[in-house]
Amino acid sequence: MDWLNAIVQGVLLGGLYALFASGLSLIFGVMRLVNIAHGDLIVLAAYLALSTTLILGVHPFTAILVVIPLMALIGYVLQRGVLNHTLGDDILPPLLVTFGLSVFLQNALLEGYTADPQKLNVGSLETASVSVGELSIGLLPLSTFVVAIVVIVFLQWIFYHTALGRQFRAVSDNADIAQLMGLSKGHIFGLALALSLVVCGIAGILLGARTSFDPAVGSGRLIFAFEAVIIGGLGNLWGTLIGGIVLGVAQTIGGKINPGWQLLAGHVVFLLILAIRPRGFFPRVEH
Amino acid sequence: MSKVLLQTDSLNAFYGDFQALYDVDMSVCEGETIAIIGANGAGKSTLLRSIAGLIKTEPESVRFDGTAIGNWRADKIAKQGIALIPEGRQLFPSLSVEENLKLGSTVGRTGHWQLDTVYQLFPVLKERRTQPSTSLSGGQQQMVAIGRALMSNPEVLLFDEISLGLAPVIINTIYEQLPNIISQGATAIIIEQDVGRAMAAASRVYCLIEGRVKLEGSTHELTREQITEAYFGVAA
Amino acid sequence: MLVVLFLVAAPWWAGRAELRLLGEIYLYLSLACLWNLMAGYAGMVSVGQQAYVGFGGYMLFALTMFVGLPPIAAIGVSAVLAAALAVPIASLIFRLNGAYFAIGTWVIAEVFRLTFAQVNALGGGSGTSLPVSIVKSLASSRSGRESLSYFLAIGAMILVFVSIYFFLRSKRGLALTAIRDNETAASGLGVNIWRTKLEVYVVTAALTAAIGGLIFLQKLRISPDAAFSVNDWTAFVIFIVVIGGIGTLEGPIIGTILFFLLRETLADYGSAYLMILGLVAILVMIKAPRGVWGWIAQKYDIELLPMRYRVQLDK
Numbered sequence: 001m002d003w004l005n006a007i008v009q010g011v012l013l014g015g016l017y018a019l020f021a022s023g024l025s026l027i028f029g030v031m032r033l034v035n036i037a038h039g040d041l042i043v044l045a046a047y048l049a050l051s052t053t054l055i056l057g058v059h060p061f062t063a064i065l066v067v068i069p070l071m072a073l074i075g076y077v078l079q080r081g082v083l084n085h086t087l088g089d090d091i092l093p094p095l096l097v098t099f100g101l102s103v104f105l106q107n108a109l110l111e112g113y114t115a116d117p118q119k120l121n122v123g124s125l126e127t128a129s130v131s132v133g134e135l136s137i138g139l140l141p142l143s144t145f146v147v148a149i150v151v152i153v154f155l156q157w158i159f160y161h162t163a164l165g166r167q168f169r170a171v172s173d174n175a176d177i178a179q180l181m182g183l184s185k186g187h188i189f190g191l192a193l194a195l196s197l198v199v200c201g202i203a204g205i206l207l208g209a210r211t212s213f214d215p216a217v218g219s220g221r222l223i224f225a226f227e228a229v230i231i232g233g234l235g236n237l238w239g240t241l242i243g244g245i246v247l248g249v250a251q252t253i254g255g256k257i258n259p260g261w262q263l264l265a266g267h268v269v270f271l272l273i274l275a276i277r278p279r280g281f282f283p284r285v286e287h
Numbered sequence: 288m289s290k291v292l293l294q295t296d297s298l299n300a301f302y303g304d305f306q307a308l309y310d311v312d313m314s315v316c317e318g319e320t321i322a323i324i325g326a327n328g329a330g331k332s333t334l335l336r337s338i339a340g341l342i343k344t345e346p347e348s349v350r351f352d353g354t355a356i357g358n359w360r361a362d363k364i365a366k367q368g369i370a371l372i373p374e375g376r377q378l379f380p381s382l383s384v385e386e387n388l389k390l391g392s393t394v395g396r397t398g399h400w401q402l403d404t405v406y407q408l409f410p411v412l413k414e415r416r417t418q419p420s421t422s423l424s425g426g427q428q429q430m431v432a433i434g435r436a437l438m439s440n441p442e443v444l445l446f447d448e449i450s451l452g453l454a455p456v457i458i459n460t461i462y463e464q465l466p467n468i469i470s471q472g473a474t475a476i477i478i479e480q481d482v483g484r485a486m487a488a489a490s491r492v493y494c495l496i497e498g499r500v501k502l503e504g505s506t507h508e509l510t511r512e513q514i515t516e517a518y519f520g521v522a523a
Numbered sequence: 524m525l526v527v528l529f530l531v532a533a534p535w536w537a538g539r540a541e542l543r544l545l546g547e548i549y550l551y552l553s554l555a556c557l558w559n560l561m562a563g564y565a566g567m568v569s570v571g572q573q574a575y576v577g578f579g580g581y582m583l584f585a586l587t588m589f590v591g592l593p594p595i596a597a598i599g600v601s602a603v604l605a606a607a608l609a610v611p612i613a614s615l616i617f618r619l620n621g622a623y624f625a626i627g628t629w630v631i632a633e634v635f636r637l638t639f640a641q642v643n644a645l646g647g648g649s650g651t652s653l654p655v656s657i658v659k660s661l662a663s664s665r666s667g668r669e670s671l672s673y674f675l676a677i678g679a680m681i682l683v684f685v686s687i688y689f690f691l692r693s694k695r696g697l698a699l700t701a702i703r704d705n706e707t708a709a710s711g712l713g714v715n716i717w718r719t720k721l722e723v724y725v726v727t728a729a730l731t732a733a734i735g736g737l738i739f740l741q742k743l744r745i746s747p748d749a750a751f752s753v754n755d756w757t758a759f760v761i762f763i764v765v766i767g768g769i770g771t772l773e774g775p776i777i778g779t780i781l782f783f784l785l786r787e788t789l790a791d792y793g794s795a796y797l798m799i800l801g802l803v804a805i806l807v808m809i810k811a812p813r814g815v816w817g818w819i820a821q822k823y824d825i826e827l828l829p830m831r832y833r834v835q836l837d838k
Contacts, residue, residue: 082809107797180371
């Protein structure tokens, strides 16, 4: 029973990791950008939610109404103001600029909020649970998982059934030709990062509701996101969900064997999968 | 003659340090179709890419309807009503046929051309509208590329290598449709390797050689000999 | 040359604090040169070199404490061990392209950190100090130890710098530059890209581990968080190289000088100082991607350490 419980907890944790990962996956798909500051932006969102609850006195889930537009704005401005200047054939500039951004954000958060761990107080939801047989499933992890699925369905819908998604795919295929169709590459990339940061916003609030956070936890979230993306296979959002679940289960089982092994088990499983299936479980089929 | 819609004035174009065009002067009047001929590497595609904004040039060296657009971004030029059908079709592989066409309408210009009218022009595309664009034959892909450009209801259509790599029967079909394509008030510049076809379709031709305009004139007045001489750069 | 001799003689003219600072500068310069070799020349951007710094440090402690090796021999052995470990690691993370390779290196560093935190004999998560007897075995007096560790640091720096210089001027080094400039063309020329990159990765790992050993021989205390710190051993190193000029030999030198000048003046501001570093790196990367040295070299058309062969027509 304990093991089953660990697996269920791992699956639900995987939902959170898939949320971390889908934003990373999205911008890689549209503009081949790997954002090293991704994890720090998730943490930034958690802090923005914290400030909103403190200033406006609202519930963290209501704070989402403030956090999401703010994150979208940050994403758009960041892309157009900074990252668009780094995109090209050379992978160094975007990598190093987002790395610089990561260091900047981490220390800006330290300046603004100190290194003390913080938490978003979501009230009774934190401890509420439902019983399935002998299993007791926390409502918060369960709703996080559901949110992850809703977000992925939403992103899939945007990508494959809207004009915006068509533009994302066109720019990703061939940015020059897309410009001939009147698409501004800079604008589309701005929208892509805005959307990615909206997902970061949701992920950040759920992260803050589940566990305590401090300015330094961003890099860990980036690594989980990255592992989920690679395990699932590049360019496939449902694969990313599976990747998140594999990672989550590996961590909870590892942690069950020895608490010190929790993170290590996740990394080891990731490296094993990289060794046997370097393209992940569900790589996107190339046309 | 009606007014000049698009013109280049001492257009110089570069790929990095390499100069591909030297002082090209060219003009097209409203409703006119002109052809650009010349050997491979003569700078024909570069000329169209410069007009479409894929290659930046001096602002004054390309004028559209009186406005200097030489240094504009491609997407702004597209919104002004210039559409390029690029060499090699260049469809978006992750988009279906219909999505490729719809993308053409992103420019946001309304007019005769919309999904229905494009499907009337090329009925075969309607049957295949949900297929990935890469699953089509070369000729059908060219139809998608033309349709995609038309969806922006352009004032000027730039055809780069309209028949390159296509079967003769397909080329015939496309040329038969050319009057329908252009008849909706559009002005066109076509690049065509086949001099005979170019002469038949256009009212004037420009012959480029090594990045310079070697010869220009009305298709009625130019003789085949003059063109052959310009084309192959026979020394005087 | 004179500058180098002057610096080598530092123990006879400099105070203890200066000596320590200079030693630290040499070790940072070595790390910067090594990272620059990987990223700037071989196109492999690693954000996980702290894996080898920490490995070198921990191996120094383990080999001296449990195997009884003298510290300097332990550093040599740990470099060899790092190289041996780097081969299977490379075969894994080379499967990741470009930017994902970077994060892959980070995962490896995390695995190292978490693994060493599990080793109770080395103090687990809270770390351990080098036993006094081993420290004393280096040299009996404190000033003797400080001079020795200074000489080791400057020696390591010279070794790293000179070997990178000659490597880059060798046939393999030129192949590396070819890869950086155009991977497809280089493979067309018969350059075995995978192998050349592997060699660079492995050699860099070994030398980085040796530098790591020297760093913790100076510190005399190690813990997983200090040994595998991404800030200390990768972020700072990246700033040094980026600000100085990535892909140039001179860049890391300029970058190290600038970095330590900044640090000595702004270090009191703590995280604000790091924010400034982050911003400076972003600005440099966008406005002058070849860094301060690239900017100077372009402006005055100079090259202190000629890398390119000039065609000579002699019969």
